[in-house]
Amino acid sequence: MAATEGPTVAQSSPSSTPLPPGMVLGPDGKPCRTCTDWKSWSKLAKTKKAQTQQGGSGSESAGASSSSSAGSAAAAAVVTAGAGTDDTAVNATAPDDCPPDREVLGRATWTFLHTMAAYYPEKPNEREQTMMKSLLSSFSQFYPCGHCAEHLRDEMKKEPPKVASRMELAWWMCGMHNKVNTMLGKDEFDCNKLDERWRDGPSDGRCD
Structure with a gap:
């Protein structure tokens, strides 16, 4: 309803998941869906998915844990940066049955x-x-x-x-x-x- 004023638009998070430009945090310090546009919300979801997938593959071998961690960070950075520079990679609007942005x-x-x-x-x-x-x-x-x-x-x-x-x-x-x-x-x-x-x-x- 109103402009995105008040909470700072997040660029990063204390957690391991970087927040894309445009993401807004709610009073609880968590990403706020109803304060954020769908493109930014979708970028965050893609970043988390990439990190989860990379983390899963790293658990297959204890010796690969270090490289997996680096790969996870790299994948997250690629997803976040790529989505930010190429909006075609993220749907502009959410499907009709998604909660409202x-x-x-x-x-x-x-x-x-x-x-x-x-x-x-x-x-x-x-x-x-x-x-x-x-x-x-x-x-x-x-x-x-x-x-x-x-x-x-x-x-x-x-x-x-x-x-x-x-x-x-x-x-x-x-x-x-x-x-x-x-x-x-x-x-x-x-x-x-x-x-x-x-x-x-x-x-x-x-x-x-």
Whole structure:
């Protein structure tokens, strides 16, 4: 949902498995799937697989343990470096039945949030406004990408959710999304097209 800010993007790990550029560690110090794009996650998996295979072959002979260890490190370096320089070696997107990475989770989350705002009451009563504020506050606590959630909480402190009307909430949500887009180097969304995108569909009827 939010840009990769907060935890440092890892270049290496205290363990024997080097982390590829782009991998993000979670609060527990372990690689965070929902904070990392699929390509970086896949590179880490390939590195671990190469190390496991090399380690297995080295166990066949005690005398070969030293060379096996060196081979394992070399194989891991080749896999990591090769994947980093040739993206064709790693799928750009995960299979549909894999747990979501940062990109998949982010797209699904923004789809939900924008659509929810689009169907928020035009003139919400006090209870509805309180519930929406509570929902967004809870959401910012439990979003699976920890540093993304922290970023959202920080932004909500600077600019609290506007819940007095459907359009106010929709525009607030659009502003939050565009802040993230700017941080990620993406184009901003035209907030004048909120209803067209998230509720009514384009005027040419291609979505009807």
